[in-house]
Amino acid sequence: EPEVTQTPSHQVTQMGQEVILRCVPISNHLYFYWYRQILGQKVEFLVSFYNNEISEKSEIFDDQFSVERPDGSNFTLKIRSTKLEDSAMYFCASSGQNYGYTFGSGTRLTVV
Amino acid sequence: AQSVAQPEDQVNVAEGNPLTVKCTYSVSGNPYLFWYVQYPNRGLQFLLKYITGDNLVKGSYGFEAEFNKSQTSFHLKKPSALVSDSALYFCAVRDIRTGANNLFFGTGTRLTVIP
Numbered sequence: 001e002p003e004v005t006q007t008p009s010h011q012v013t014q015m016g017q018e019v020i021l022r023c024v025p026i027s028n029h030l031y032f033y034w035y036r037q038i039l040g041q042k043v044e045f046l047v048s049f050y051n052n053e054i055s056e057k058s059e060i061f062d063d064q065f066s067v068e069r070p071d072g073s074n075f076t077l078k079i080r081s082t083k084l085e086d087s088a089m090y091f092c093a094s095s096g097q098n099y100g101y102t103f104g105s106g107t108r109l110t111v112v
Numbered sequence: 113a114q115s116v117a118q119p120e121d122q123v124n125v126a127e128g129n130p131l132t133v134k135c136t137y138s139v140s141g142n143p144y145l146f147w148y149v150q151y152p153n154r155g156l157q158f159l160l161k162y163i164t165g166d167n168l169v170k171g172s173y174g175f176e177a178e179f180n181k182s183q184t185s186f187h188l189k190k191p192s193a194l195v196s197d198s199a200l201y202f203c204a205v206r207d208i209r210t211g212a213n214n215l216f217f218g219t220g221t222r223l224t225v226i227p
Contacts, residue, residue: 031213043217056214099163105155
């Protein structure tokens with residue numbers, strides 16, 4: 001069964017540093033998403049991406065965040081200057097025509 | 113604006129008993145509804161979805177959910193709980209009227225099945 005792949009599984013970074021979280025969505029999916037979950041809490045929408053541009057974003061997704069699809073397979077989330085409160089599990093997801101949303105296993109980001 | 117409510121933070125049930133995890137939603141149009149399960153330190157696994165058609169939806173691992181438009185609910189059910197069903201369960205909704213594709217999640221319900 002096709003999977004969404006996320007790397008790394010765990011990233012530790014110092015406050016103020018830039019991080020890039022990587023995702024490989026399912027190849028024939030057209031919509032890509034980033035969500036985050038602060039330790040065992042609610043899953044929060046960050047951003048959706050379609051046709052090489054952002055289609056929706058939440059108020060969490062401020063100027064510190066950016067997304068990119070640098071080639072035909074990868075989808076990245078960049079946090080420019082990390083804060084302690086950015087510590088969370090970040091999930092990438094993709095969806096296709098059948099309204100099936102597939103999530104990756106997540107990247108646990110720890111900002112110290 | 114769309115929203116999802118999971119009124120119970122925690123549900124405990126004895127193994128072999130039926131289980132219900134509640135979810136209600138609020139959207140401006142017709143909803144697409146989803147249930148996901150999260151095991152410890154794992155990602156979100158898809159259980160089932162309601163798009164259209166039969167109000168009773170059957171999904172993975174013996175779970176099912178019933179779409180009730182009048183009560184704006186989409187409760188998750190299973191006839192006989194297993195200890196391995198213990199996990200965090202999330203209900204999610206997509207509001208097709210807004211045209212947005214993203215899902216909005218509830219706060220999650222932790223299910224504990226007691227042996």
